[in-house]
Amino acid sequence: MSIRLEEVSLIYHPGTPFQTAALECITCTMTKGDITGITGPTGSGKSTLLQLLNGLLKPSSGQVFIDGERIDQLGGEKLTQLRRKVALAFQFPEKQVFELTVREDIAFGPRQLGLRGEELENRVCWAMEQVGLPPARYAERTCASLSGGQKRLVALAGMVAMRPDYVLLDEPWAGLDAVARQHLKQFILRLKGEGTTVVLVSHDLEDLVEISDRLLLLKEGRLIMQGPTRTVLNHCSELVASGIEVPVWHRVLLEIKKRCPEINLAVTDVEEAADELERLLRSAHLRCRSRKQEHSGPRENGA
Ligand SMILES: Nc1ncnc2c1ncn2[C@@H]1O[C@H](COP(=O)(O)OP(=O)(O)OP(=O)(O)O)[C@@H](O)[C@H]1O
Ligand SMILES: [Mg+2]
Known part of the structure; x- marks a missing residue:
């Protein structure tokens, strides 16, 4: 069981003067239980690729499979079910944090799953502790009063509170200090330990290689390298030539x-x-x- 992309291309605004080919003929597999790291220069298609994996974007051509099921044409209730199974944390956390207090924001997803009362409260506290936000200090804070890095952690807590099978993280450590980054890496490794499949997008190769089992390198919408992390690192000069900061x-x-x-x-x-x-x-x-x-x-x- 895994994520599989077969010859996936995505064109934004096709047939208009704003047409942009964001992804071209991507074929790859992200194995269940692994941490897959995706890197590449600015505008190479990393966020676009991630959004294809939970049905937020649909490919212009090609197919996307999750656990053997084709998901690129799903709609309605099936799409809602998919998003519970495959959770995405956006590159910009302010897009994802909506509710007035941190507690309410994180509780939103699990409440949709039917959790109430003590069970809901326990799930919220658990998720906050997982991402390094002590509930006693943060649960009653308003989301608007948080820093960018703290909003990112709230968005992550809201996501894991739904206990998804797949976690997709777009630039998760942007705006976090060294302690928070370390905490987040440990948290991602714990997710993997529990059997969650993680796909990470980052410019920051140093953090990415430390925890990823496999790496994908995108350049101008094309997949130019993929493989086990150490194998890709052996071709480090190609990463540098692609504009990746090693x-x-x-x-x-x-x-x-x-x-x-x-x-x-x-x-x-x-x-x-x-x-x-x-x-x-x-x-x-x-x-x-x-x-x-x-x-x-x-x-x-x-x-
Ligand atoms: N909504 C959109 N409409 C039109 N073009 C878009 C849209 N979103 C992204 N693009 C274009 O698609 C290409 C890939 O963008 P994407 O955001 O996936 O890159 P990225 O690798 O995530 O970049 P970054 O490292 O800056 O986050 C870029 O050329 C971008 O300009
Ligand atoms: Mg991006």
């Missing part, structure tokens, strides 16, 4: 690779980068020692 430790490894081709680029965080550099230094040191021994020639007995 983590600073990856840029250092890429520079070293120009002089030392055996360096492994398939590392997903700074600790692994340090391990790789250490491995390289050790093997250089060993090579140097054996060369020195060769030059000093065979030693005489007793020397």
Whole structure:
């Protein structure tokens, strides 16, 4: 069971002077239980692709399947059911936060599912704790009084409060500080641990590679690379050529690779980068020692 796109293209405003080909012939699979990261330059089609996955947008051609069911032509009650199963957090959280207080906003979705009273209250508190918003501090705040980053967390809490099977997150860490980002990454990993399938869109490769099982790279509406995260990172120079900002430790490894081709680029965080550099230094040191021994020639007995 998974998400599958087959030769999907999407044209905005077809047949008008504003016609824009946002996606061209995308074929890919996002495996159930995985975290799939989607990256690409500004305007490459990342948000468009995400919105196809919960039926918010319909492809101009091609097919979208969720758990084997074709979803690109769904409407009415079937579409509502799909959105409960596949929840999307928008790139701009202010689009998603509506109710007066944080508690009410997060309760909206679960109430639609029929939850009431203590069960509803527990679900709201649980969702707030999951995203790092302590209920005692935030539940009665008005949404209008929150910062952009806090609104993003409220939108995420509202989404997970419905316990969807698929969670689609568009630039989830935009506007969050380092602590909130770390918290959010742990939360996404917990979702995966519970069997939720997560699709993440981000410009920020550093955060994305740390937690993604697979990566997709979009450029000008086309899928130019896809595969397990480490395999894609091994082609890091292509990411740079595509205008993707790679983590600073990856840029250092890429520079070293120009002089030392055996360096492994398939590392997903700074600790692994340090391990790789250490491995390289050790093997250089060993090579140097054996060369020195060769030059000093065979030693005489007793020397
Ligand atoms: N509602 C729309 N009407 C017309 N064109 C659109 C619309 N939304 C997006 N586009 C165009 O489709 C292309 C892909 O846009 P999309 O928002 O999917 O890119 P993105 O990769 O998410 O960009 P960003 O990194 O800036 O969020 C762009 O050329 C964009 O201008
Ligand atoms: Mg976008």
